[in-house]
Every structure is written in structure tokens, then in C-alpha cells.
Amino acid sequence: MSHWTQTAALATCLALGVGGLAYAVDDQAEEKAIQAGTGELKGLEDRLKATKAREKSLGAAISALERETRVLSERLISMAARVQAREAKITSGEERLSQLDLEERALKDQLRRRRKTLADLLAGLQRLEQNPPPALIVKPNDALAALRSAMLLGAIVPELKAEATAISRNLSRLVELRSAIQRERKGLESNVARLLQEREEIETLLSKKQAMSAKTRDERKEHARLAASLAGHAKNLRSLIGALEKKRKQRLRAEQQLAEKLAKEQLAAEERAKLEEKRRLAVLKAPRTRFSRSHSKISYPAQGERLYTYGDKKPDGTMAKGVALATRSNAQVTAPADGTVVYAEEFRSYGKLLIINAGEGYHLLLAGLGTISVSAGQTVRAGEPIGTMGEKAASGVVGTGADLSRPILYVEFRRNGNSIDSRPWWAGSSSKVRG
Numbered sequence: 001m002s003h004w005t006q007t008a009a010l011a012t013c014l015a016l017g018v019g020g021l022a023y024a025v026d027d028q029a030e031e032k033a034i035q036a037g038t039g040e041l042k043g044l045e046d047r048l049k050a051t052k053a054r055e056k057s058l059g060a061a062i063s064a065l066e067r068e069t070r071v072l073s074e075r076l077i078s079m080a081a082r083v084q085a086r087e088a089k090i091t092s093g094e095e096r097l098s099q100l101d102l103e104e105r106a107l108k109d110q111l112r113r114r115r116k117t118l119a120d121l122l123a124g125l126q127r128l129e130q131n132p133p134p135a136l137i138v139k140p141n142d143a144l145a146a147l148r149s150a151m152l153l154g155a156i157v158p159e160l161k162a163e164a165t166a167i168s169r170n171l172s173r174l175v176e177l178r179s180a181i182q183r184e185r186k187g188l189e190s191n192v193a194r195l196l197q198e199r200e201e202i203e204t205l206l207s208k209k210q211a212m213s214a215k216t217r218d219e220r221k222e223h224a225r226l227a228a229s230l231a232g233h234a235k236n237l238r239s240l241i242g243a244l245e246k247k248r249k250q251r252l253r254a255e256q257q258l259a260e261k262l263a264k265e266q267l268a269a270e271e272r273a274k275l276e277e278k279r280r281l282a283v284l285k286a287p288r289t290r291f292s293r294s295h296s297k298i299s300y301p302a303q304g305e306r307l308y309t310y311g312d313k314k315p316d317g318t319m320a321k322g323v324a325l326a327t328r329s330n331a332q333v334t335a336p337a338d339g340t341v342v343y344a345e346e347f348r349s350y351g352k353l354l355i356i357n358a359g360e361g362y363h364l365l366l367a368g369l370g371t372i373s374v375s376a377g378q379t380v381r382a383g384e385p386i387g388t389m390g391e392k393a394a395s396g397v398v399g400t401g402a403d404l405s406r407p408i409l410y411v412e413f414r415r416n417g418n419s420i421d422s423r424p425w426w427a428g429s430s431s432k433v434r435g
Contacts, residue, residue: 033244038255040237045262047230052269054226058219065216072209077383079202083332086195087303091328093188097181104177107170114167199332202385206373230266238263289382291337291358298382298425301336301366302327302389302409310421316399321419322365322412323426324397329407331389335380336364336411344372349396350410354386365412368397 238259245252289297300306304327312320339356342363347353352369370390374380389407397410413422 030244030248034248034251034255037237037240037244037252041255041258041262044230044233044237045258047233048262048266051226051230055269055273061219062216065212069209069212072205072212073381073384076202076205076209076385077334077381079198079205080332080334080383080385083195083198083202083385084303084334086191086198087328087331090188090191090195091303093184093191097184097188100177100181100184104174104181107174107177111167111170111174114163114170117163202332206385289338290360291339291362292360294337295424296427298336299334299427300325301386301411302331302333304328304331304409307408310419310423314399315402318399322410323422325409325411327389327407327409329389329391330370331407331409332385333366333369333387333389333409335382335384335386336366337382339364339380341374341376341378341380341386344374344376349394351390351394351397352387356380361416363414365410365414367410367412368394368408370407 238256242256245256300323302325304325307324307326308314308320309323310320314320335356337356337358339358341354342357343353343355345353347367350367352367352372354366354369354372354374356364356366358364366386368389369387372387374386380386389409391407393402393404393406393408395402395404397408398404411422413420413425
């Protein structure tokens with residue numbers, strides 16, 4: 001048993017009179033107990049000062065991490081916009097390639113048809129060459145045969161010239177088409193490579209942001225543990241000083257006042273820290289723009305084709321309560337508005353389901369995702385990447401008997417638990433939507 005524990009037990013016996021006090025504590029032992037309490041108080045005061053300094057430095061570190069997180073969020077938003085623009089370029093390039101291929105096949109078919117016509121004309125010329133008409137000077141009586149030959153040549157030569165010109169023009173166009181197809185394919189390969197690179201950068205930035213968030217949480221836990229430990233020491237010390245005060249109140253009055261002062265400062269520091277944390281969380285979670293005032297300002301969360309919107313008749317005959325977007329495989333999905341993630345998990349046959357609390361009683365539901373890169377409790381901003389689509393549609397999103405060959409993102413707006421018409425919020429109304 002340590003000297004401090006022995007002193008505490010001795011002071012308790014003096015205060016309570018346990019067992020009739022089989023022995024008496026002399027002034028020297030009591031003085032030692034007071035000195036020990038004073039030394040412990042001094043040590044506690046020093047540790048509290050160190051804790052305050054630590055709290056200040058931790059606050060600065062947390063502020064720096066928050067600034068870095070905001071910078072990362074801006075970069076993620078910009079990167080997601082570039083990825084969606086790249087996806088749009090790839091889709092446009094694929095459409096142009098398809099058109100060029102169709103034109104090339106049409107030219108080849110036309111050349112094959114002209115080849116037969118030209119072959120017939122050339123065969124006629126060869127027969128005429130083998131059996132030429134007689135010259136009028138040799139056979140003046142055979143004028144009718146000469147006239148027929150001249151008429152035949154007059155009809156064939158312009159047609160041959162026109163056919164040759166058309167074939168030459170078609171061959172030149174075919175060479176241009178093949179060059180254009182080659183350029184488009186090279187451009188498409190370049191866009192695909194850049195798309196993969198930018199997606200890799202997004203994954204790197206997301207990992208960095210998650211690591212920074214984890215670091216901040218660990219720092220806060222360490223600070224809370226240290227504060228709780230100091231508070232426990234202060235409580236034990238006050239109990240001991242209270243027991244010794246019953247015997248020698250005059251000597252220990254100053255130490256008791258100091259302990260009470262330290263306790264009040266500790267509680268005040270804890271209350272200030274709690275209030276500051278509440279204010280900071282409120283600022284982080286509050287949307288930059290009220291959702292009710294965002295009419296015609298919200299962009300669709302992914303690139304794709306709008307299959308139906310609120311109020312339309314769905315393939316299964318029921319009325320649509322949200323918007324369905326047919327996207328590319330593994331398409332980037334971004335947050336439609338600022339808010340806090342309240343659900344981010346697999347849900348029955350709807351694939352990955354994400355629910356965002358946008359404030360004012362509004363919730364945004366996104367179903368059919370392949371992957372989700374955020375978690376419940378995390379705040380997101382409009383345009384921030386939140387996941388990607390899969391390779392095909394989830395059965396719960398498209399309904400019974402529908403086409404599952406391409407991924408479909410379903411978006412529904414709710415207020416106070418009820419579905420609402422989302423059309424007034426979307427920016428633009430084209431069937432080809434942009435994220």
C-alpha cells in the first residue's frame with residue numbers, strides 16, 4: 001500500500017471514528033498528510049494547466065483538419081464534375097462512331113451496286129470494239145448501222161463518265177470516313193483512359209478524407225479520456241481533503257478552496273468544450289442553401305436518360321413517385337443537395353440505398369447504386385461524389401418483368417415521410433439529363 005493510500009485510510013478513520021480509534025494520529029503524521037494533499041493539489045493544478053494548453057493546440061489542429069476537409073470537398077466536387085463531363089464525351093464519341101460505321105456500310109453497298117452497272121457498260125463496249133460499225137467511206141450504203149453505233153456511243157459515254165465521277169467521289173468519301181473513324185476511336189480510347197485515371201484520383205481523395213476524419217475522431221477521444229481522468233483525480237482529492245478538514249479545518253481551508261476552484265474551472269472548461277462542439281457540428285451539418293428555396297437549381301445526380309418522372313405511368317402500370325435515370329455502367333453518382341447521410345446500406349431488392357436529410361423535413365432517396373462511398377452521419381455537399389452505379393439494374397427499382405440489362409438510378413423526394421413531386425426542383429427538363 002502506497003503512502004498516499006495509507007494517509008487516505010488514516011484520515012477516514014479519524015473522520016468516522018471506526019473501531020473506537022485504537023490508536024491516535026499525532027501532529028507529525030497529520031502534517032505529512034496535509035503536505036501530501038497539498039503536493040497532490042499542486043500536481044493536479046499543473047496537469048490541468050497542461051490540459052488547457054493541450055485543448056488549445058487540439059482546437060487549432062481540428063480547425064486545420066476542417067479546412068483541409070473543406071478543400072478536399074471542393075476538389076472532390078470538381079473531380080466528379082470532370083468525370084461526368086468525360087462520361088458525356090465518351091457517350092458522344094460512341095454515337096459518332098456508330099453513325100460513321102452506318103455511313104461506311106451504306107457507301108460500300110452503293111459501290112457494290114455501281115460496280116455491277118459499270119461492269120455491264122464495259123461489257124457492251126467490249127462487244128462494240130470486237131464488232132465495230134462499217135465506215136461510210138467503205139460502205140456508203142450501210143449508213144443506218146453507222147448511225148446506230150454513233151447513237152449508242154453518245155448514250156454510253158456520258159453515263160460512263162457520270163458513273164466514274166460518282167465512284168471517284170464515293171471512294172474519296174470512304175477514305176475520309178475511315179480516317180474519321182480512326183480519329184474517333186483514338187479520341188475514345190484517350191477519353192476512357194482519362195476517365196479511369198480521374199476515377200482513381202477520386203478514390204485516392206476519398207481515402208484521404210476518410211483518414212482525416214478518423215484522425216480527428218481519435219484526437220477527440222484522447223482529449224475526452226484525459227479530461228475524465230483529471231476529473232476523477234480531482235474528485236478523489238476533494239474527498240481526502242474533506243476528511244482531513246474535520247480534524248484541522250484551519251490548516252486545510254486554503255487547500256479546499258483551491259480544490260473547489262480547480263473543480264469549477266474544470267467543469268467550466270468541459271461546458272465550454274461541449275458548447276463549442278455543438279456549435280461546430282451545427283455549422284458543419286447546416287445546409288448552405290435551404291432546400292425549399294432550391295427550385296430549378298438541383299442537378300440530376302448522374303448522367304443518363306430519364307425513363308420517367310413523378311406522376312408518369314411506370315412499365316408495371318403504377319404511378320411513379322420519383323425519377324428513374326438509365327445510366328452507363330459504373331457511372332459516377334453525386335449528392336443532389338447539401339445534407340446529412342442518415343442511411344447508406346443494401347436494402348432488399350433495391351440495391352444500395354442512400355437517404356440524405358436535407359433539412360426542413362425533406363429527405364432525398366437514391367436507390368439502385370452499385371457502390372456507396374459515404375456513411376451514416378457524414379455531411380455531404382451538392383455535387384460531392386457519393387457512389388457509383390453497378391453493371392445492371394436492381395429488380396426492386398425497375399419492377400417486375402422490366403429490362404435489367406442497364407443500371408437504373410431511382411431518385412425520390414420526401415417531406416415529413418410522404419412522397420412529393422420533385423419536378424419543380426430539377427434544373428432543365430430534357431430526356432437526356434446531365435449530372
